[in-house]
Amino acid sequence: MELGIRIPRPLGHGPSRFIPEKEILQVGSEDAQMHTLFADSFAALGRLDNITLVMVFHPQYLESFLKTQHYLLQMDGPLPLHYRHYIGIMAAARHQCSYLVNLHVNDFLHVGGDPKWLNGLENAPQKLQNLGELNKVLAHRPWLITKEHIEGLLKAEEHSWSLAELVHAVVLLTHYHSLASFTFGCGISPEIHCDGGHTFRPPSVSNYCFCDITNGNHSVDEMQVNSAGNVSVSDSFFEVEALMEKMRQLQECRDEEEASQEEMASRFEIEKRESMFVFSSDDEEATPARDVSRHFEDTSYGYKDFSRHGMHVPTFRVQDYCWEDHGYSLVNRLYPDVGQLIDEKFHIAYNLTYNTMAMHKDVDTSMLRRAIWNYIHCMFGIRYDDYDYGEINQLLDRSFKVYIKTVVCTPEKVTKRMYDSFWRQFKHSEKVHVNLLLIEARMQAELLYALRAITRYMT
């Protein structure tokens, strides 16, 4: 201060706007495992970002996540380094995620990317521009991806992508789409060195927060009453008990009561249809922050419900094309080792459990986790033949569905209120856990559609 240097001071409180700072692990108080993770993260990225600080609630997952991300961005791969970061920017910008965009703009410049490209996609090479369409579809309506999209990218004369490059790009796109979901879902605060992450004003003057504006999370929004938000406080105490009771019932009666085949089939359709009404409260289009918007051409293109629009898109059957059998083989063939890393990440995310639910211990949460996972896939039109979609309705209440749907489909619209209003008795770490499930399920869904299109192109 004496030297006349303006010292930036952090805005916001801690790495997340949704989770009180004191709930989050303080750097310095971590155990040995977390410490190595932090060191890994710092070494790989040259920073300890807020995403890492929030994810460290689940160190087992974080380790796999960092390993994958590091491999995607820095290790051997078909794409040059600056392309990778630029694709990350493109993907994050689809969800107007200024946090990720800012981070990767820095990285992009650091690995020698051309600053001109940052003025918009039209300044980037034709090859990357071609990827824009895939990015758009993949982010919002992945079920519309066809082999023609793939063909268009692979056969564009001198601007064409190779299959290996395309797979790398697809993995990056899906990774950043879902990471954007996480960023909004957990309300990650901007980094101190990024726009909106710091202020030069003395701390007393203002508690103005840039990111609140970009996310439409200011007080006016708080007043909008979410349709599911008005559960009385007393009810919330029984929420957990009710949920556990339902799980118990389902567990018991599953063997006895046999739903007819037709009913099972229709339950999926019902759930699919219902998922679109879940979203009701806000349709107002938040204008994206300026610096981000230049990266995507078509702001009007957003998520449309799988079941809402007129044309009939056939249901994606997991039994016919699944990650374990098909997707993995394809990715590993074209981009060796990454299939393995992503596979591990999916496994950890899907199987992660501490056998706790809020204040209860020794609970088998597999049913609940499976319901969340399958609900997300259901929103993308992916169906498991062996799943009774009636369970979803039993286990996931409305406010939770609203949150899931918003995080997965339109993450930029997530508000603190949504975050607070579901699972009120649950711990923050459990809500982060939910977010991990959401982003991995979303990533897998997008990957499945993209890889299926590539497979179809190849055959």
Added chain:
Amino acid sequence: MEKMSRVTTALGGSVLTGRTMHCHLDAPANAISVCRDAAQVVVAGRSIFKIYAIEEEQFVEKLNLRVGRKPSLNLSCADVVWHQMDENLLATAATNGVVVTWNLGRPSRNKQDQLFTEHKRTVNKVCFHPTEAHVLLSGSQDGFMKCFDLRRKDSVSTFSGQSESVRDVQFSIRDYFTFASTFENGNVQLWDIRRPDRCERMFTAHNGPVFCCDWHPEDRGWLATGGRDKMVKVWDMTTHRAKEVHCVQTIASVARVKWRPECRHHLATCSMMVDHNIYVWDVRRPFVPAAMFEEHRDVTTGIAWRHPHDPSFLLSGSKDSTLCQHLFRDASQPVERANPEGLCYGLFGDLAFAAKESLVATESGRKPYTGDRRHPIFFKRKLDPAEPFAGLASSALSVFEMEPGSGSMSWFVDTAERYALAGRPLAELCDHNAKVARELGRNQVAQTWTMLRIIYCSPGLVPATNLNHSVGKGSSCGLPLMNSFNLKDMAPGLGSETRLDRSKGDTRSDTVLLDSSATLITNEDNEETEGSDVPADYLLGDVEGEEDELYLLDPEHAHSEEPEYVLPQEAFPLRHEIVDTPPGPEHLQDKADSPHVSGSEADAASLVPMDSSFSLISVSHALYDSRLPPDFFSALVCDMLRFYAEQGDVQMAVSVLIVLGERVRKDIDEQTQEHWYTSYIDLLQRFCLWNVSNQVVKLSTSRAISCLNQASTTLHVNCSHCKRPMSSRGWICDRCHRCASMCAVCHHVVKGLFVWCQGCSHGGHLQHIMKWLEGSSHCPAGCGHLCEYS
């Protein structure tokens, strides 16, 4: 034994006939299974469940088991199996976790018999007991295997794999109570059907899911497994620990594996992704499939041998909605297309040669491979004479070594190091290089340089004495008056060069050389005597007719053995020069002299009786001086360069190209130049002549070459702690996560220029170190070393 007799009757009763054929299904198939009598096949998929009769010429749809208006998930089959004892009994595994049995003997249209809804997740596999009529086994995604008795309504026993999903279950064919199951986590478990509490044995077979397994039909202990890791492994289960006896590496994840009947070592595989073919492997030959069926256009999902004792019919169903019958004799055999021979040079000119053993055996008698300076080493595989394919799988490897000493390329290294390519006037460069070549005993090259100098430099600069000196032996008759001189080239140098360049086929290169030099002579003779263009072959005879006995044998011999060798054209340009030479008496004398000279130097050669030769060249200085511009010669010079390049002396070609620069470049097409440059650079780099190779790259004008210097200019740094390369950033190691280079002065990480003392290896920021050493001469790290900054 009962089974055996039944089989023989079945085979005896109806001999299987058929052809390669396919039929279109309405929907993609997921699995197929064959009826015991080998006359019917059932195809099951998400929306298909039909029985086809296999007739001689075609498949005929016999029965559609998908009845009822409402599509039910119970009919969405992941697997199907036909009972091998009871031809009316089938079982399917549905994607929604239901196991259904079908009785074809039912009178109604709906053949559905029983429904087991005990599994919570998709059932991946069902399997009937091979001899028991009522026992059915299922394996599901939920990690459980269930054993059903078809006479009861629910499962008899449940086996928990204690892990993720079960991908395959197979009853052992020989052990009544045993079955194997494979898992998504890579494990294989062996169970006793009477003991559902724990498995008998468990081992990890693959990295990643094991999709399939199959017991060997004859060998009690053999189990083949296929996994996502693209491998098929054959395990011997009779020993205490499961032992891997064979391993086949395929190109895609293995979805199904089936032993081929009556062929002990054969198995068929198909893949789940990417690859649509069906392969039949001989497990002892794991790199080349014995047979390959390429009919399908999408992934093959089910394979089955039509009859358990007939190895020639294979049935397959695919996602491309076709059902195929493949005949083994119609299969394509990749072995047939494989190159039976392989050839490779070693670092020091050794030559390794691998070939099918039969080829080597027949030819070794004829060809002089076992000559005195070559030492073939044979590796012979032990063969099993009983096996039909054994002969294919063996090859012999011979290694031919270079004769000690003959591999010396010192002349090349010396030349490369001492040649001057730029930075001086052309005349000086030529003189210098001529001198270098002469000192190394390469007279032809030396002469070439001298000639180039004469052609391209002002003749006034050339002192006649110097020229005469360079001519060497036998040219005392150079007449200053006529301003002409004689060049004579001794071939021994050239001859040995060529031999070294091509470590194989000495006779060949030598004959070529002899031919060319002989041609030179004969041409000269010819010009002088007749002055007409006569084909070289004829001229050889001419020489022969004269006095040169020494030359006779070899060119003749060469021509009889290598009739395809045409005499090199390169000799002719020189002749053109001679055309302009005014005939003088001295030539005759020269001609008489030269054979003796060459004969005296012939000792350098060891292999061929004659590899010394010479060329006699006369150049008229005056003629060029008076009326010919240097351009006149450029075509000749280009031909000369090509001559050298074709001889293998690409060094000369490139050196001349660089030295002459613009003067000749335009006359030789880019591609050829590039080719020469790359060959020369490659050679230089093999001899570790990095500086020279870099100079050549720098001096080249070809874009493709000069950009070699621009590529991979990254300097890779190794971490000072773990000694491994630091890939992402220069100052922090990805592996040990430590900052590699700390500044000894400010103790911060150095991200830019790092300077360090070579004595104590401490260093830091350039600025800091400079400043520090201004004030102190000791190392800033405090190690006590007296550092010096210069």
